[in-house]
Amino acid sequence: MSGIANPVRGEASIVIAGRARVLRPSFASLVAAEEELGPLFALVERAGEGRLRLHELAILFWHCLVDRGETTQEQVGEAVLTGGLAQSAKPLRALLSQILQGSQ
Numbered sequence: 751m752s753g754i755a756n757p758v759r760g761e762a763s764i765v766i767a768g769r770a771r772v773l774r775p776s777f778a779s780l781v782a783a784e785e786e787l788g789p790l791f792a793l794v795e796r797a798g799e800g801r802l803r804l805h806e807l808a809i810l811f812w813h814c815l816v817d818r819g820e821t822t823q824e825q826v827g828e829a830v831l832t833g834g835l836a837q838s839a840k841p842l843r844a845l846l847s848q849i850l851q852g853s854q
Contacts (some may be wrong), residue, residue: 760848764811766821766829773814773841775848781800783813790831790849797846803829807838 753770755761764771769839784790786809793810796802808827830838 755844757844760844761816762844764826764829764838764841765833766825770840772816773811773823773845774816775814775845777839779813780849786813794849797842802842804835807842810845811838811841 751774753765754762755772755774757762760775763770764773765771780790787793787806793802793806796806805823805827808823808830811830812818812821812823812826815826
């Protein structure tokens with residue numbers, strides 16, 4: 751799978767270990783993220799208030815990776831730190847938009 755995200759499908763991308771990876775919020779990935787993070791609506795509210803924690807961001811991204819393979823949550827967290835929070839804002843916005851609005 752290429753690292754090119756298709757925004758029409760609600761995808762975003764993040765660079766992990768020098769390689770672009772696709773994030774897609776599927777029902778299964780969001781259910782798994784919710785099991786680990788708690789209610790997604792509360793997560794969206796925290797993000798809107800600027801209270802989203804770094805580990806929550808990494809966990810959400812990890813669950814939404816299309817091809818997770820052997821990638822760990824820690825590696826995703828390191829990718830967020832490497833790219834900086836500003837670079838993570840765009841894929842986060844895309845995922846949160848999909849969570850709130852669904853597929854168009």
